Amino acid sequence: MKKVIVLGAGLVGKPMAIDLAKDFEVTVADISLHRLDKIPDLPNLKKKEADLSDKNTLIQLISDKDIVLNALPGDLGFNALQTVIEQGKNIIDIAFFPEEAAVLDGLAKEKNVTAIMDCGVAPGMSNILIGYVNEKLDSIDNAVIYVGGLPKIRQWPWEYKAVFSPADVIEEYTRPARYVENCQLVIREALSDPEYLEFDGVGTLEAFNSDGLRSLIYTINAPNMKEKTLRFPGHIEKIAVLRASGFFSKDPIEFNGHIIRPLDFTSKLLFPNWELKQGEEDITVMRVEVEGQKDGKKISYRYDLYDSYDVRTKTHSMARTTGYTATMAVRMLAKGLFSEKGLIYPEFIGKHNKCVSFILDGLKERGIEYKETIS
Amino acid sequence: MKKVIVLGAGLVGKPMAIDLAKDFEVTVADISLHRLDKIPDLPNLKKKEADLSDKNTLIQLISDKDIVLNALPGDLGFNALQTVIEQGKNIIDIAFFPEEAAVLDGLAKEKNVTAIMDCGVAPGMSNILIGYVNEKLDSIDNAVIYVGGLPKIRQWPWEYKAVFSPADVIEEYTRPARYVENCQLVIREALSDPEYLEFDGVGTLEAFNSDGLRSLIYTINAPNMKEKTLRFPGHIEKIAVLRASGFFSKDPIEFNGHIIRPLDFTSKLLFPNWELKQGEEDITVMRVEVEGQKDGKKISYRYDLYDSYDVRTKTHSMARTTGYTATMAVRMLAKGLFSEKGLIYPEFIGKHNKCVSFILDGLKERGIEYKETIS
Numbered sequence: 033m034k035k036v037i038v039l040g041a042g043l044v045g046k047p048m049a050i051d052l053a054k055d056f057e058v059t060v061a062d063i064s065l066h067r068l069d070k071i072p073d074l075p076n077l078k079k080k081e082a083d084l085s086d087k088n089t090l091i092q093l094i095s096d097k098d099i100v101l102n103a104l105p106g107d108l109g110f111n112a113l114q115t116v117i118e119q120g121k122n123i124i125d126i127a128f129f130p131e132e133a134a135v136l137d138g139l140a141k142e143k144n145v146t147a148i149m150d151c152g153v154a155p156g157m158s159n160i161l162i163g164y165v166n167e168k169l170d171s172i173d174n175a176v177i178y179v180g181g182l183p184k185i186r187q188w189p190w191e192y193k194a195v196f197s198p199a200d201v202i203e204e205y206t207r208p209a210r211y212v213e214n215c216q217l218v219i220r221e222a223l224s225d226p227e228y229l230e231f232d233g234v235g236t237l238e239a240f241n242s243d244g245l246r247s248l249i250y251t252i253n254a255p256n257m258k259e260k261t262l263r264f265p266g267h268i269e270k271i272a273v274l275r276a277s278g279f280f281s282k283d284p285i286e287f288n289g290h291i292i293r294p295l296d297f298t299s300k301l302l303f304p305n306w307e308l309k310q311g312e313e314d315i316t317v318m319r320v321e322v323e324g325q326k327d328g329k330k331i332s333y334r335y336d337l338y339d340s341y342d343v344r345t346k347t348h349s350m351a352r353t354t355g356y357t358a359t360m361a362v363r364m365l366a367k368g369l370f371s372e373k374g375l376i377y378p379e380f381i382g383k384h385n386k387c388v389s390f391i392l393d394g395l396k397e398r399g400i401e402y403k404e405t406i407s
Numbered sequence: 408m409k410k411v412i413v414l415g416a417g418l419v420g421k422p423m424a425i426d427l428a429k430d431f432e433v434t435v436a437d438i439s440l441h442r443l444d445k446i447p448d449l450p451n452l453k454k455k456e457a458d459l460s461d462k463n464t465l466i467q468l469i470s471d472k473d474i475v476l477n478a479l480p481g482d483l484g485f486n487a488l489q490t491v492i493e494q495g496k497n498i499i500d501i502a503f504f505p506e507e508a509a510v511l512d513g514l515a516k517e518k519n520v521t522a523i524m525d526c527g528v529a530p531g532m533s534n535i536l537i538g539y540v541n542e543k544l545d546s547i548d549n550a551v552i553y554v555g556g557l558p559k560i561r562q563w564p565w566e567y568k569a570v571f572s573p574a575d576v577i578e579e580y581t582r583p584a585r586y587v588e589n590c591q592l593v594i595r596e597a598l599s600d601p602e603y604l605e606f607d608g609v610g611t612l613e614a615f616n617s618d619g620l621r622s623l624i625y626t627i628n629a630p631n632m633k634e635k636t637l638r639f640p641g642h643i644e645k646i647a648v649l650r651a652s653g654f655f656s657k658d659p660i661e662f663n664g665h666i667i668r669p670l671d672f673t674s675k676l677l678f679p680n681w682e683l684k685q686g687e688e689d690i691t692v693m694r695v696e697v698e699g700q701k702d703g704k705k706i707s708y709r710y711d712l713y714d715s716y717d718v719r720t721k722t723h724s725m726a727r728t729t730g731y732t733a734t735m736a737v738r739m740l741a742k743g744l745f746s747e748k749g750l751i752y753p754e755f756i757g758k759h760n761k762c763v764s765f766i767l768d769g770l771k772e773r774g775i776e777y778k779e780t781i782s
Binding site: 189278285290 | 564647676679
């Protein structure tokens with residue numbers, strides 16, 4: 033039985049460790065005993081309290097493992113990835129850190145390591161599906177990803193709960209979005225171009241420009257590509273009001289003799305409003321549309337995902353859709369279905385029919401179904 | 408020529424001093440030489456730099472004056488009023504201080520002083536008009552005041568500029584509104600019961616419950632009475648979002664080791680957004696509706712005000728409508744048209760046909776017209 037280690041026992045780390053323990057000898061490591069204690073005791077699952085920001089601790093922990101799954105917070109993610117690659121271990125990464133991972137490609141190849149980056153739902157499955165269609169078609173005209181993690185119950189005023197770090201959510205509302213339009217890289221203001229879209233079982237959602245294409249900008253040859261984030265209608269306007277009024281400003285201001293960044297204070301006030309509380313159900317909605325040409329004919333592929341909180345295991349949908357993509361990627365590596373070396377973006381997995389089928393089938397077994405529509 | 412002193416040379420104090428100098432020997436006093444310097448030099452107008460929070464200074468300044476006009480900031484207003492009454496001087500007050508002025512009624516009567524309170528546009532003209540109709544009718548069934556000071560140019564997101572202290576504006580958004588309903592005093596949440604209304608030359612405005620009845624609750628015998636504030640549609644929702652999210656909380660929170668009231672921080676961020684800048688034009692919109700019975704018949708009176716910034720004299724509409732009500736009240740006292748003693752609420756002026764006509768005519772001469780509709 034192969035040995036897998038999950039770094040980080042947070043919202044996504046926990047269900048991943050449980051899922052992997054069905055097929056592997058799993059260790060899950062975290063600095064917080066409290067987080068580890070929340071994970072049930074299972075036959076193939078070891079819990080290890082450890083400071084994973086300490087390089088030697090990390091090296092020791094991974095030394096006898098076959099595959100590493102990096103689910104650490106963004107600020108620890110990059111260093112952990114680098115260490116794992118240096119140690120010659122294959123790794124699946126969902127730490128979503130801000131650093132540019134591409135600099136580690138040479139090292140990964142030198143160490144004969146497969147390091148699959150950003151292997152969640154979006155980025156992650158969105159990339160796999162675009163890579164998959166890209167391989168099928170002669171050319172792509174247009175690719176667009178719509179994705180959102182939302183609360184099942186809509187509560188005024190925000191009708192939103194943060195399924196990942198609220199600070200990252202605000203970052204998504206302020207960081208300009210990079211798109212491909214007519215073969216050019218263009219930059220649009222975050223929150224711009226709002227549009228209403230209908231989703232089965234959900235109703236109308238509002239999509240806005242966000243900076244989520246990441247590696248796709250460089251790896252997929254398409255004249256038009258964009259990613260938009262989904263929220264319940266009205267959320268964007270409220271956020272835009274705060275942004276326009278200076279509440280998200282990173283420029284410190286003087287207040288009662290203290291120097292304060294408005295963004296930090298706003299975050300402090302908003303986070304309790306956005307906190308997904310124990311037992312609050314969430315949903316994940318994604319639509320990936322790719323239009324292109326095959327044998328001189330226009331063809332379009334569309335993938336629709338609707339997933340919701342698992343009431344039985346009390347697992348959040350965002351943890352399910354993110355985490356099980358990663359655990360299926362671990363199985364894919366373990367079975368030798370994918371053997372490219374270096375820094376691997378998920379769209380590279382999409383090139384391989386077998387890999388895509390394997391991951392989609394595994395997700396379907398776990399109740400996560402991507403509905404394909406070809407027209 | 409009678410002698411009048413204007414206490415305070417702010418937004419409203421300045422045009423009042425200029426207006427009064429047509430008919431009186433006027434002194435305008437303020438702690439800020441800068442504010443005084445903005446007032447043009449006129450034959451009958453003296454400017455006096457003085458700390459009006461100092462009781463002796465104030466006593467000396469008013470000693471040879473016939474009438475005092477109190478336009479000080481709210482925090483200085485009450486003490487100044489008390490001192491003026493103690494000195495036996497008649498006073499028109501538009502300081503809109505939070506203290507309960509009623510406690511000074513006995514003192515005013517003892518000193519044989521007429522002290523007219525809250526003599527602006529609303530409170531002020533709204534009270535005068537309701538007092539006027541109350542005198543004409545056998546009984547009132549319903550009285551409602553809609554009033555708002557707004558920017559002429561609507562700018563997203565707030566479509567609002569504060570024509571008086573922004574802190575008082577936020578207070579209006581948080582302080583519960585006291586109403587009379589079916590002869591009972593009821594309390595409604597601020598911002599509640601939004602409704603759309605049409606106003607000639609303005610378009611649709613949104614009205615919400617605010618705590619503006621003040622003395623009318625006790626002086627007018629009507630089973631139903633309310634005041635609502637007017638804003639451009641959408642403003643209320645944005646404010647309600649901030650309020651619901653804790654941005655107007657007065658409960659201090661700990662932030663980076665500092666103790667901060669969210670309201671104070673929010674104010675600091677919002678005020679620059681709401682600042683009415685040099686040359687920015689404002690409008691004042693008011694509608695007063697009174698329904699009642701006369702000789703067994705239903706009758707309703709409606710007064711509509713639309714006033715705008717005076718481009719020629721660069722005087723804000725809110726300063727015009729507030730200040731000229733007060734300066735006409737000064738003239739009314741000077742001419743001996745009104746001689747009741749004690750604390751006088753403007754609705755008491757409304758009882759006297761001659762006084763109401765005198766004030767309305769004076770306002771009309773100054774371009775401020777209340778259109779009466781009887782049906």
